[in-house]
Amino acid sequence: MLGRLYGLRGGFGALTLGRVALLATIPLGLMLYLSMRLPWRFTRYRLTNRRVLVEEGVNPTVRQFVDLSGFDAIDVQVEPGQEWFAAGDLVFRRGAVGVLRLAGVSRPEAFRRTCLETRQSFTAVEALRSDAYARR
Numbered sequence: 001m002l003g004r005l006y007g008l009r010g011g012f013g014a015l016t017l018g019r020v021a022l023l024a025t026i027p028l029g030l031m032l033y034l035s036m037r038l039p040w041r042f043t044r045y046r047l048t049n050r051r052v053l054v055e056e057g058v059n060p061t062v063r064q065f066v067d068l069s070g071f072d073a074i075d076v077q078v079e080p081g082q083e084w085f086a087a088g089d090l091v092f093r094r095g096a097v098g099v100l101r102l103a104g105v106s107r108p109e110a111f112r113r114t115c116l117e118t119r120q121s122f123t124a125v126e127a128l129r130s131d132a133y134a135r136r
Contacts, residue, residue, distance in 0.1 A: 001081060002025060002028075002029060002032075002081065003080075003081030003082055003083070003084035003085050004080050004081040004084075005018065005021045005025070005081075006018045006019075006021060006022050006084050007081070007083070007084045008021065018084075039057070039058045042056060042057055042058060042060075043055070043056050044056075044060060045102050045105065045111075047111075047114065047115055047118060049068075049118070049122065050067065050068060050122070051065045051066060051067045051068055051070075052065060052066050052068070052092065052100065052102075052115060053065045054100075054102065064100060065100070066092050066099050066100040068118060068119045068122040068123070069119075069122065069123065069126065070092075070094060070099055071092040071093060071094050071099055071100070071119070072093065072094055072095070073092075073093045074090055074091065074092050074093070074112045074115055074116060075090070075091040075093060076088050076089070076090060076091075076108045076109055076112055077089045077090075077091060078108075082104070085106075086106065086107055087104050087105060087106050087107075087108065088104075088105060088108035088109075089101060089102065089103050089104065089105065089108070090102040090105050090108050090111065090112055090115075092115075
């Protein structure tokens, strides 16, 4: 909601409605930001050499994951208001079925490319490994 409000372009020169709204909602934005930084609210997305993880808490516990071989495409969905924050949602798909959704990823296109490159490397290594076992 705040991103949509901040993106309003009406106004005169540098004084736009979005910038006035930004100044007016600084206390609200600060409270929302600090509430996300509470120890039990930490959420982290992590890419390893085998899977993509969603971890929560100070001592990270895995809430969701998808193996690198468990998806074949990643869609970037930018919801209204997310473009102001340069954020978006990543939807990992296997065929037409979504297997994992990462909400509010900062700079989602860069993370999408990194995930796809890691998946490509993983599948190439797995193919070589299965070839080596087949030859034995």
